[in-house]
Amino acid sequence: MPFKLQRRSFLQMALGSAAAIGAPTRIASAAAADTATVGWPNDVPSWDPNQRFTPDAQPIFKAVYDQPLDQDPQLKLIPHLIKSWTLAADAQSMAVELRDDVTFHNGDRMTAEDFRYTFFERIKSGIKLDTANSWKKVQDIVIESPTKATMKFDSPAPTAPQWLAFLGSYVVPKRYIESQGLENFLKNPVGSGPYRLAEYELNSRIVLERYDNYWGPKAKIPRITIEIVKDPSARVAAIQSGQVDCTVNIPVLEVERFQKQSGFAAEINPITRVILLQVRADLAFADKNVRLAAHHAVDKAALSKAFYGGAAVPLAVLATPGTPGYLPDFTFKYDPALAKELLAKSDFSPDHPVTIGFATTNGQFPSDYDIARAIVQMWKKVGIDADLQVIEYAKYFELNRGAKLPEATLYSWDNATGDPEIFSGYQLNPKMPFSPWKDEDIGGKVLTLFGVADYDKRIAGYRELERYAVENGATMPLLQSVVTVVRKRDLQYTKYGNGWLLPQTLQWT
């Protein structure tokens, strides 16, 4: 007898399925202790950690890969894969001793061969890697034993240790990559970190599983799911509804709202990232009076209060509190009257303003465009007429290289190491693409400091440089940036001064 699906039966089946699918299941507000879900704003650019320098991706890379050196939560450099290191007095070589108990996730033992492969052979092979620039001074890495090697540089590299804990410096498995090929490595990445990559869906999620043979402290949570939620509102919604257990980089106003809710811990943490105005040494800013007036006219405390809930620390130098280059006693006051006086010396006034170009991104970092607009208003009051233009971050380096940036550019500069070379050194080095300020005076000082091997002398030099640069209007630091974190109250993590939220430090209490 042929089966005839009656309308009633069909409706009953359909309703039953709909009930199963749509059954309201409260999203578990307390996840099982062996899992945690994190809402993350961006996907990794690639699973080759040496390929692209992307600050947002570093916490994820640090879960899957290891760096030769590491930083403690106060950003002090500490041993990691490297047990001990000795930078030569002239900073042209560095002897390292590696651990002998490190294995990659495929079981291969890590040796000095992998270290050499990562920081020398890969770079010399011509593959397009960002580490090719950060490690271009490496002339060779001489292997003395499976755990000992010496890096040789063609010129002084005083921040080589810092760079071994910085962007892109992750040891990758030589044998695995050479046998499987780069394409397979990108699809099935193998590192030596506390987690191995279990699942990956582009622009969707990353699933990490604890690596039980990890040489260091075992991660507390066996399985971490990182949901890529790009939209800040969606991240807010995700943590509010319990779909994620923790999230970062949500608007400050939302953090303040979460702070009033039980069940959540919401933080606004200052980090080693500086919001600044980069300036040119020419055009309308060739006049030092105009530069200094522009700096004195900016009310940094007001910007912090308006856009970061007062959590962003106003800065007078290109360094954040707690880092070696920071000058706690140096101030640069907000003084619109002084700004007007300085402008008057150059025959400018609110009625006869100087006109400058001012570039900003929109959405590159929190409240960037709003901060720029606020600064435009502050400048208007003293006699600086700023023509505000929005540029894409992708366009910034191109414009800078071609000397096409305007007089002032609002910029955000991340420095996870806290070292002053990567703060003011990179920002004021005329040979680097990170600043439009190009002059021989400050530029010469910076280039000299790049070759100073002695740590204390180098730091003292940068402190002096920072003061000098600000007093001459070569740079206008504004605020120490913040990172926002909202988590379920019983999910703890270790707070780092550079804003890292490392999966391996998460734990349920």
Add this chain to the structure above:
Amino acid sequence: MIATVAQLVARRLLAAIPILLIVSALLFCALRLLPVDPAAMSLPPNATIAEIEAQRRAMGLDRPLPEQYLIWLGGALHRDFGRSIALHRDAGALVAATLPVTIELALAAMALAAFLGVGGGLLLFHLRGTLVEPAADLVSILLLSIPEFLWGLILLFVFGVLLQLLPFTGQVAPGLPLPHITGFLLLDSLLIGRFDVFLSACRHLILPTAALGLAFSPTIMRVLRSSLFDVYHEDYIQQARLRGVSERRVLVGHALKNAALPTLTLAGVQFGILFSGTLLIEVIYSFPGMGNLMVDAVRNADLPLIQAIGLTYCIVVLLINTIVDALYIVLNPKLRVR
């Protein structure tokens, strides 16, 4: 009928060649007119000018535009759409990996839009001449004015945050696997026998599907209603009544079949627009589809990837129009050539 449909498909395939050539050329030229430098974008920020120039030569960017286009076309014909500047992966492979997600979402949304559109159109027509008609009309206009991304945010807030009834990030719940066989998650989950994954995927699909479906159904609703008004004045409708056919059967069995034809044409056009409307919905709901990929590509000025995705959208729209026209022939006997 089969012969007619086959002829139509053949004609459309032939016509697609020049259309795709023109679209790809226009897209190629338009992207190259943008003030971005793909060579510089593909290198680290501190690359020197000499290195950028060398990269520009390696990428063929120093050649005349027509030559660059022909090189690209040669690669595209061999399924090589270049490498993504930001992701350093084959652009074609990236599109192929994400396209099924978008198609699945778009098909689900279109099915919902059709269901709501036809149902709503019939209801609106049924209410004609009643006191409720103006209110129903107003509701349909109100629905028409809400764009899909606003629906997306409203539904996310109401059902995801306020009521916490439905999930709104990703394709499945954390802890469940994401099978990769065909790329269509609903199908793949059934193929591996994981009904829990299938159910989770369905739940995750509800809100984005509803956002798109609600945004696109009002147009179908209103066009169907207008078509029904036109069809109801035809003689065969009167004849059916005279034969004693019930009003319900007249509407569904006679009028709807003919009124559906213009609605079908519109639905085809709507699907093309809906397909591109998945872009914002995918971002809001963190769906790893082609739209999400496109947003990143535009943000990073990733020209090869933008080109590959743009071309894919064009192919999908052409395909949809061909399917709609074929269905039109199936439904309309007058178009069949003997």
